[in-house]
Amino acid sequence: MADVNIRGASSPVSTAVAGAPGPAWDLIELLFFAYRDFVGDADAVLAEFGFGRAHHRVLHFVHRNPGIKVADLLDILKITKQSLGRVLKQLVDEGYVIQKEGEIDRRQRLLYVTGKGKDLALKLANLQTERIARALAHAGPQVRESACRFLSAMVDADSRDQVLRMIAR
Amino acid sequence: MADVNIRGASSPVSTAVAGAPGPAWDLIELLFFAYRDFVGDADAVLAEFGFGRAHHRVLHFVHRNPGIKVADLLDILKITKQSLGRVLKQLVDEGYVIQKEGEIDRRQRLLYVTGKGKDLALKLANLQTERIARALAHAGPQVRESACRFLSAMVDADSRDQVLRMIAR
DNA sequence: TATTTACGTCAGCCATATTGACATATTTTG
DNA sequence: CAAAATATGTCAATATGGCTGACGTAAATA
Numbered sequence: 001m002a003d004v005n006i007r008g009a010s011s012p013v014s015t016a017v018a019g020a021p022g023p024a025w026d027l028i029e030l031l032f033f034a035y036r037d038f039v040g041d042a043d044a045v046l047a048e049f050g051f052g053r054a055h056h057r058v059l060h061f062v063h064r065n066p067g068i069k070v071a072d073l074l075d076i077l078k079i080t081k082q083s084l085g086r087v088l089k090q091l092v093d094e095g096y097v098i099q100k101e102g103e104i105d106r107r108q109r110l111l112y113v114t115g116k117g118k119d120l121a122l123k124l125a126n127l128q129t130e131r132i133a134r135a136l137a138h139a140g141p142q143v144r145e146s147a148c149r150f151l152s153a154m155v156d157a158d159s160r161d162q163v164l165r166m167i168a169r
Numbered sequence: 170m171a172d173v174n175i176r177g178a179s180s181p182v183s184t185a186v187a188g189a190p191g192p193a194w195d196l197i198e199l200l201f202f203a204y205r206d207f208v209g210d211a212d213a214v215l216a217e218f219g220f221g222r223a224h225h226r227v228l229h230f231v232h233r234n235p236g237i238k239v240a241d242l243l244d245i246l247k248i249t250k251q252s253l254g255r256v257l258k259q260l261v262d263e264g265y266v267i268q269k270e271g272e273i274d275r276r277q278r279l280l281y282v283t284g285k286g287k288d289l290a291l292k293l294a295n296l297q298t299e300r301i302a303r304a305l306a307h308a309g310p311q312v313r314e315s316a317c318r319f320l321s322a323m324v325d326a327d328s329r330d331q332v333l334r335m336i337a338r
Numbered sequence: 339t340a341t342t343t344a345c346g347t348c349a350g351c352c353a354t355a356t357t358g359a360c361a362t363a364t365t366t367t368g
Numbered sequence: 369c370a371a372a373a374t375a376t377g378t379c380a381a382t383a384t385g386g387c388t389g390a391c392g393t394a395a396a397t398a
Contacts, residue, residue: 024301025233025296026336030320033332035204037325053352064194070376078205083355106362107375125192132193135322146315151199153304156206163202167195223385239345252386276395277346
C-alpha cells in the first residue's frame, strides 16, 4: 500500500506530457480528492467559532501578511470587495482582526490579526500541517520537493512569482 | 525560473515531517493557489453553457464512471441528494446525462453521459490537462510520480483505496 | 406481508459569491 | 488650488450551491 501504482511516468495516460494526450485523469482527480479532504479538516473547528471557509482564508492570509492592504487581499483571494466585506467585518467585530490606518497613505486600512486571531490561525494551520506530515510520512518525505515544484508550476504564470515570494518568507 | 527555490527538504520549515514542526506554510499555500487556478480554467467554458462548478463535478464523475448509481455519486461528492438533485436534473433536462433503470435492481437510476455530455466533459478535462502539461513541462516531467504519490497520500485514508481504484482504470 | 432500500421532491434556510451604484476620505496631478 | 484618481466602505438585489427535515413511491428483501 505504501507504494501504490498510480500510473507511473511510463504509463499511456501520462503521455499528456509528451504530446500524445488523453486527459490526465489521475492528476485531475487526485487534485480534487486531495483538496476536498485537505480543506475539510478545518471545517469542524471553524463551525465551533461560527465561521466558514471564507473566514479561514481571510484569517490565514492576514496572519501570514501582517499589514496587508485590503486591495492586495482581494487580489490574492480573487473575490470582490463586497464578498470580502462581510466576512472581514465579522472577523473585526469579533476581535480576530484589526484594521489600522496606513501611516503613509491614510486611506488604507492595513490588516493585522490579534492574539486571538493568531491562535485560531495557528490552530487551523496545525491541523492542515498534521495531514501534510502524515502524507509525507506515507509517501516518503523525498516527494516533498517535487510536490512543491509541481504545485507552484500549476499556479498561473502571472501570479506565480508573487506567490513564491510570499511563501519564501 | 525553472528551478525555483521553494524551501528544499533541508530548510527549517520543512522539518514538520521530522517532528520539529512549525506549520507547513509552503504546501498549505501552494495547495490553495494551485487549486484556485486549476478549477478556474473551466469556469469560462461552464458559464457559456449556463453551468457552474457543481455541474462540472457531476458531469466529470458520471463520464468517468458510466452507469454509476446515484448513491455512489453522492459518496464521491460528499453532498446531499437534495444538492445533487438540482444540478443533476438540469444536466438530464438539457441532455448531457441520461438515467437508465437498473436491470438487476429496477430501483436504481444508473447514470451515463450522452454524446453531448461526453463532448463537454472532455472539453473541460482537456483544459485542465493543458495546465497540468504546462506545469510538468515547467517543473520537469520527473516530478509527476512524486506529485501523484503526495496527492494520493493527502486523501483520507478511508477513501484512499476507493479513489486509487477509480483512477487506476 | 412487513420492512428496508434507492431515489425523488417539496419547502425553507444559510453561506458565499456576483453586479451595479453610490459615498467618503485622501492622495495625486494638472 | 481644483480636479481627478485611488482606497475603502456600503446598500441593494441576485445567483449558486450547500444544508436539514419531511414525505412519497416503487421495488427488493426478510
